[in-house]
Amino acid sequence: MTSAELLWFVMGAGVVAYALTAGADFGGGVWHLFARGPRAAAQRLAVERAIAPIWEANHVWLIFVIVALFTVFPRAFAVIGVALHVPLTLALLGIVFRGSSFVFYSYDLRGSDRTKGWSRVFGVSSLLTPVFLGDCLGALSTGEIRWDGHRVTSGYLAGWLTPFAAGTGVFTALLFALLAAVYLTFDSPPEVKEDFRARALAMEVATGFVAFAVLLLARAGAPVLYESLAASPFALAVQLVTALLAVAAMGALYSRRYRLARVAVVAQVALVVVGWGLAMRGAIVLPDVRLGGAGARDEVTRAVLPALVAGAALLLPALFYLFRVFKKVE
């Protein structure tokens, strides 16, 4: 394995970490938006308590992935910046609205009309941002973004407006909502656990249907990806395990074994990301930008790896400490 490939896996781990942590923060915002019933206020409070101390740290995984991308694969970064300018800008607006409205909501006078407005902005941007982010990832797989070795030849509307990319966006938002609901069954007060259990079960069913729909859309919308997913025995095995994990998570939720449900759903979401990455078969943007031709330099990858190890040696204990202070980590 070359050091560039190794760094590609490290970035993949960063995407998984972002999905599992920041993804759940977005999902929490969705449940904040859709808080319903007699315990709506308690549901919202549970979401706010769960994400307030950690969302900014979780958000840094995205910056980590972006920085790694332009350091190691600068050509891929340039291609993505041009081809996906519009949906990335929309995702950025979502990120700005989400973060600032949450902090404004948290620090404004409670109960005023203005906090209701911030709450709405927070919820809607938490719902839409993952759709745009997922749409961008989906667009990379469509094969419609073309690059002739010097410039992007497919313009700035290719890929991301396809049904497949949009479906990937919806799927991403559902996965994040699923994660949040499952986490909240674990660390929210007893009176709202049942509410989040019901939501988590509903989301498992919904993500199952949407996953299947996205796979069908991939057949025409992302043929290379579809072939990898449907043809290789390894990819089929990954999908089977993912499906089994989803069933296991539902069983655990049904029998109220929330710790087990959390483990299963974490593994499920991680495998979705890993499965997608493997099905890309060494491409960052299908079909033209491959790991080998994305601008990686030996002198850079050799220097970045030790820097990442040293950084991780500082970072991981600090992250562990953060979660130990604010979450039940057992």
Add this chain to the structure above:
Amino acid sequence: MPDLLAARLQMAVSLGFHIVFAVVGMAMPIFMVIAEYRYARSGEPVYLDLAHRWAKGTAILFAVGAVSGTVLSFELGLLWPRFMERAGPLIGMPFSLEGFAFFLEAIFLGVYLYGWDRVSRRAHLFAGAAVAISGLASGVFVVAVNAWMNTPVGFVLKGGELTELELSRAFFSPSFASEAIHMVLAAYASVAFAVLGVHAAALLKTPASVFHRRAAGIAFGVGAVAIPLQLFSGDFAARNISEYQPVKLAAAEAHFETASGAAIILGGLADTESREVHGGIRIPYVLSVLAKGDPHAMVTGLDSVAPSDWPPVAVTHLAFDLMVGSGTCLLGLAAFGVFLRVRRRDPFDSRAFLRAAFVASPLGLVAIEAGWTVTEVGRQPWVIGGILRTADAVTPVPHLLIPFATFSALYVMLGVVVLVLLRRHVVSVPVDVGGT
């Protein structure tokens, strides 16, 4: 509006907005830690209240800083893909280190803001110190990137591509040390005087408030140390620029012709057609002294390069004078306060001092905006000094006016909301709070 101009303005608005929140993230943790430390030593509850209130303000500002910083990291690729394609690997190292520093900053800020009752007092204070240190580190790393853009080294240029990269040389580029020191001191000084002004305004209304006196005391202490040091760091930076970025210095000083015994021109409107400065005050020999330490030294002028390679002279010159002028006012304010102290008078009893502090409160941030204008506009027409033109780095995506207008409107709105919220949390403290 041409797309290049829209892209440059969007970048300028994004940087200009973010830098305010970035310096707050660097400096406020120091203030909170000092307040909390004083509480631990003295047991005066007013210090704990102060740490709490500052923490709330910092939480708001840090969140806006985090998201606006994310926007910038994406905009590098959204607006300047051809710059990033070439420079990404070289500036990736300081950006990666910055990523880790920012990660630690966010983690320990979470512990600090929400962990008052969850961790021990000592752990809480340590978390605050960790935020301050990682904030300082991330500021230094980001400046390393900008320093490389100003004075690019650590590569061999072959057919327009950067090859044979040396990452550590690129990190410690010639302008790194002077720029990093200048920026760090600027962050501390500007936030200190902004905070001082806020509490000075409150003291003008409620002179007896112990809360605001303690707050102003800490802010003035930090500012009065940082601003005289900035004088020396500015001198260090000027000499560095005169050696490594002579055209930028020439633009900043509106110095058209290479000459010995060069005069400095304060203010005035530089006219690139006639190569003259209209208005402004000329002081002979001073530019030679500032740039080279010798009144008869030769100072390179704009005539050393073709006019097509000149940065916008009038803007760079006025921004430079605005930066130096603002800094000088703050230095005067610090001297005023120290003078009162030496005369055994409490500066916070002096309405003249409090009024001056209130009026001067935005000047540090003004100086930072002006200073970044000097370093960025003064590098034009290059994005990588002498290597890659800004016009060759811009994205081919059209209609860039739309994202520029959108982000500008969004940032104006966020700025207003932040000011309203800060006013509520920090300024409008009830008179009885800490009144004992």
